[in-house]
Amino acid sequence: MIELEGLTKRYGEKVAVDHLTFSVRPGIVTGFLGPNGAGKSTTMRMMLGLDRPTAGAVRIDGMRYDQLKDPLKYIGALLDAKAMHGGRSAYHHLLCLAQSNGIDRRRVHEVLDTVGLTSVAKKKAKGFSLGMGQRLGIAGALLGDPRILMFDEPVNGLDPEGIHWIRNLMKALAAEGRTVFVSSHLMSEMALTADHLVVIGQGRLLADTSMADFIARNSRSYVRIRTPQREQLLDALHGAGITVVEAGAEVLEVDGEKSEQIGELAARHQIVLHELSPQRASLEEAFMRLTAESVEYHAHDGRPLGGPEPRQAWGPDWRKA
Template sequence: MIELHDLTKRYGDTLAVDGLSFQVPQGVVTGFLGPNGAGKSTTMRMILDLDRPTRGRVTIDGKRYGVLSEPLKYIGALLEAKAVHPGRTAYDHLLWLAQSNRIPTSRVNEVLSLVGLSSVARKRSRGFSLGMSQRLGIASALLGDPEILMFDEPVNGLDPEGILWIRNLMKGLAAEGRTVFVSSHLMSEMALTADHLVVIGKGKLLADLSMADFIKQNSRSAVRVRTPQPEQLLTALTGAGLRAEAGPDGSYEIEDGDLAHIGELAATHGITLHELSPQQASLEEAFMQMTADSVEYHAGDGEGRDAAGAWGATWQPKAGEKEQN
């Protein structure tokens, strides 16, 4: 288990991580979300002792990463896909990691096969595509067969088959009772993968709850209806104290309505319904709602054009700041 206690990191005048305290549970995939500049990458680096906290602490199974004698047997991580010596082959890269952590050499071929790189095991990594580098990074994380795994943007550069593979891999690892902590900007993919969410903004903890509860608490629900008798439906809804909003396609949405109640109301008044369905916001919509006040960088308002005459986004970090993901 990963545990953070009042974890804080300051770079000069910039407070990148501000008093984070949470646990990453076992047996589920935990998504780590936040806008650009929220402090996600800094937090992950502190978990691995690559950055030292200004205050607070982080432990892995009760110990700081730096005191683990064979850390790859405790936690495997993918933070930067291209963090491999370009002159080393995939096999040799994994071999030296295995030897440094007293992992059997046979494990190298096992993980190469698992991630689909057996055919390029003897090729130098300088010629690898981003997707191949991602697979090699995932192989490195799996090398010590650890109980804790941490991935930062694991689907970058992967094709659809590779995305499906890593999604199923993470779910399978969690099903084995392992701790799986994954950061991603792809909300659609996170919605299909994560069971639990930790959300931060401007270095502060915003949410630590299940995926279902996160969406429920940060979005509106509605009931969508479609009928050939709109006037009768609106009269019935008004009589029941409900308000319907017309959609552009001829449907109506009743905010915070109860599906069964609206169906019974229509039946009582002899109203034919062509559609009666619940409407729930997506993870992306819920995320945007929660983090609206935590976004550091905003697109421009269209006041200016670039040198090519195209409208574009204007990025304006605060003076003296650098982006910390």
């Protein structure tokens, strides 16, 4: 388990990490999210003793990182796939790590096989592609067979097969009862991998919750409807006290999860529906909504600022207007 208590890091007047307190539990994949500049990398570096906190503490299985004997046997981490001697082969890079942590050299062959690099084990790392470098970094994290694993952007440079592999690997490690902590900007991958989320913005904790609860609390669920009998459907919905939002020339939206109610209502009134589909926000949409006020770097696409065009709402009294 990883435990953070009041973790804080200041660089002069700038507060990079602001009193973070949360735990990363074993047996699940915990995703670590935040906009650029939120303090994720600084937090992970402090977890591994690479940066000294201004205040607060991190415990790895109850100990500080610098108290761990043979730390690769406690916690394996991939923070920077390029952090290796380019003149060494993949095998000798891992062998140096193994020897410095009292790990049997047979383990080097095992992890090379696990990450799919056995065929290039004798090649120098400086000739590796980004994806191969990622695999070698993951091999280093696995080398000590640790109970805790941390990955920062583990799918960078990987092809679709590699992405599928690392996703299943992280799930399998968690299923063995290990602690798995992963940071990524790829929301689609995080949605498929993580069970629990820790979200920070401007160095502060914004959420510490399950994936399902995070999406439910930070998103809008609605029903999308298309019909050639728009006026009849509006009358029927009005009679049932249901408020409708016009989202386009032929599209109506109703907030909440009312698809069955709307379908039965349309059937009773013999109204043809071309579409009746429940819509739920993705992890990306929920994340964007929660962190909107915490984004430090904004880019614009040339369109006027201020959000989307307003939509027309049709309440129960829409015909009285």
